[in-house]
Amino acid sequence: MKRPTKAIIAAAGFGTRFLPQTKAMPKEMMPLIDKPIIQYVVEELVAAGITDIIIVGSSNKRAIEDHFDEPSADLVANLKAGGAKKKPLYDQMMQISDMANFIYLRQKGVYGNATPVQCAAHLIGNEPFIYTFADDFFVAKPGRTKQLIETYTKYSGQVLACKKMLLDDEYDRYGVVAGDSADDVTIRVSKFVEKPGKADAPSDLASVSGYLLTPEIFAYIDRAALEHNGTGELMIQPIVQQMIDDGYAVYAREITGGTFYDTGDKLEYIKTIIDFGLAHPVLGRGLRQFIADRLSHEQDVK
Numbered sequence: 001m002k003r004p005t006k007a008i009i010a011a012a013g014f015g016t017r018f019l020p021q022t023k024a025m026p027k028e029m030m031p032l033i034d035k036p037i038i039q040y041v042v043e044e045l046v047a048a049g050i051t052d053i054i055i056v057g058s059s060n061k062r063a064i065e066d067h068f069d070e071p072s073a074d075l076v077a078n079l080k081a082g083g084a085k086k087k088p089l090y091d092q093m094m095q096i097s098d099m100a101n102f103i104y105l106r107q108k109g110v111y112g113n114a115t116p117v118q119c120a121a122h123l124i125g126n127e128p129f130i131y132t133f134a135d136d137f138f139v140a141k142p143g144r145t146k147q148l149i150e151t152y153t154k155y156s157g158q159v160l161a162c163k164k165m166l167l168d169d170e171y172d173r174y175g176v177v178a179g180d181s182a183d184d185v186t187i188r189v190s191k192f193v194e195k196p197g198k199a200d201a202p203s204d205l206a207s208v209s210g211y212l213l214t215p216e217i218f219a220y221i222d223r224a225a226l227e228h229n230g231t232g233e234l235m236i237q238p239i240v241q242q243m244i245d246d247g248y249a250v251y252a253r254e255i256t257g258g259t260f261y262d263t264g265d266k267l268e269y270i271k272t273i274i275d276f277g278l279a280h281p282v283l284g285r286g287l288r289q290f291i292a293d294r295l296s297h298e299q300d301v302k
Contacts, residue, residue, distance in 0.1 A: 001156065004149060004212060006123070007050045007130035009041060010116040011057040011064060012107035017266060026061045027264070028134035032276050033283070036067060037263050038134045039096070046099045048145035050130060053100045054123055056107050056116035064134075065104050070097045112234030114221050121218045128152065131236075132210030140258020147255055148212040151186055157249030158240060159212040160189065162205050163260045170206060171198040175237045177252040178202035189250040194237040205252055207237070208260055216248065 015027030022030075028038040042053060057064060071079075071093040079090040103123060109115045117131055130145055138144040144161050151159045165171060172195050179190040191202050220239045228234055244250050263269045277287045 001153065002127055003049065004128045004130055004152070005050060006052045006054065006127060007045045007132060007145075008054045008056060008116055008120045008124075009038070009132055009134050010113060011038065011055050011061055011134040012116065013135075013264075014058075014060075015264075017264065018269075026057075026063055028061070029063050029067065030263070030269070032263070032273060033280060037137075038064060039067070040139075041132060041134055041137050042068070042099060044137060044143045045130060045132070045145055047143050048130075048149060050145065051100055052103065052123075054103045054105060054120045055134075056105045056119050058107055061104075065102075068097055068099075068102045070094070110225055110228050110230075110234040112232075112236075114224065114234045114236040114239055117213070117217065117236070118221045118225060118234075121215075121221075124215060124218075126215050128212060128214045130210060131213055135264040136209050136260070136262040138209055138255050138258050138260050140255055142257065144209060144255050144258075145212075147253055148210070151251055151253040152212050155182060155186070155188075155249065155251050157251055158214060158217065158243065160192075160207045160240075160250065160252045161209045161211065162252045162254050163208050164254065165204045165206045168198050171196060171201045174206035174208055176201045176203060177205050177207055179252065182251060185254045185256055187252050189240075189244060189252050192237055192241045192244065192250070194235060205254065207252065208262070209255070211236070217243065 011026070011028050013027065015022030018027050018030065029036040032040065045053060055064060075093065076090070079086045079093065105119050107116055107119055109118060130148065138161070140147070148159045148161055160177060162177060165174070175192060175194045176196055177187070177189045177192050179187040182188050187205070192207065193202060196202070217239065220243055224239050225234055240250055259275070261268070261272045263272050278284050
């Protein structure tokens with residue numbers, strides 16, 4: 001069984017929820033303290049042994065390519081001129097481009113979350129791979145990708161990264177899976193429904209953040225794209241359900257030991273910044289005091 005070494009990151013969206021900020025800056029490059037969102041996604045993949053990362057974007061995503069490229073000569077000169085004080089920043093900048101082999105594609109085809117996989121299929125070949133998104137991720141120990149690979153190694157088949165839903169509105173935001181238990185954190189999926197609403201949901205387990213997929217899915221995506229009637233999106237959820245119906249093994253792995261962050265929503269993005277700020281070794285104490293003072297002041301005013 002070949003261990004996955006390649007990943008596809010979907011990064012072609014326009015980020016319209018964050019306009020006008022995203023008019024010139026890709027949403028994936030919005031900062032979480034001092035790193036863009038997409039860097040956290042890349043770092044988690046690399047920590048799990050992924051060496052080749054295919055970023056499927058669009059014409060307005062040049063900033064992502066620039067970020068993972070070598071730093072400009074002007075920036076290098078500035079950091080070197082700063083001597084020992086700026087040496088850690090210099091080292092950090094040089095390490096970014098060396099994290100993985102980066103490949104950039106422009107998305108073509110029908111709009112939908114299955115299209116980036118179709119665009120990158122020729123670069124994957126006959127290998128299992130990770131498919132994930134540039135604006136949501138887990139912070140977990142071990143990391144999400146390591147947990148997906150662990151499940152794949154144990155059971156084979158497609159593996160979905162999942163979380164338990166705690167809020168009613170999450171049933172309207174995520175795909176929901178159901179099936180028979182394989183172990184304490186894994187089920188073999190029999191049903192995969194996109195955004196069913198709480199009343200019609202088959203379980204409280206949501207598919208979020210990413211997938212470990214095998215190359216058998218390419219033929220299913222190609223067929224779905226040919227059959228697409230030009231309306232709606234080309235979604236991966238019904239494609240995976242078709243594979244299940246045809247007898248392919250699909251597993252849902254509940255990612256444990258961490259927190260899921262969805263930065264594609266304004267409120268969730270703010271919450272993520274606060275969490276990251278509170279956990280920061282330098283900024284955390286000051287931010288915690290600021291929040292406590294502000295809440296105390298608001299309480300006094302009331």
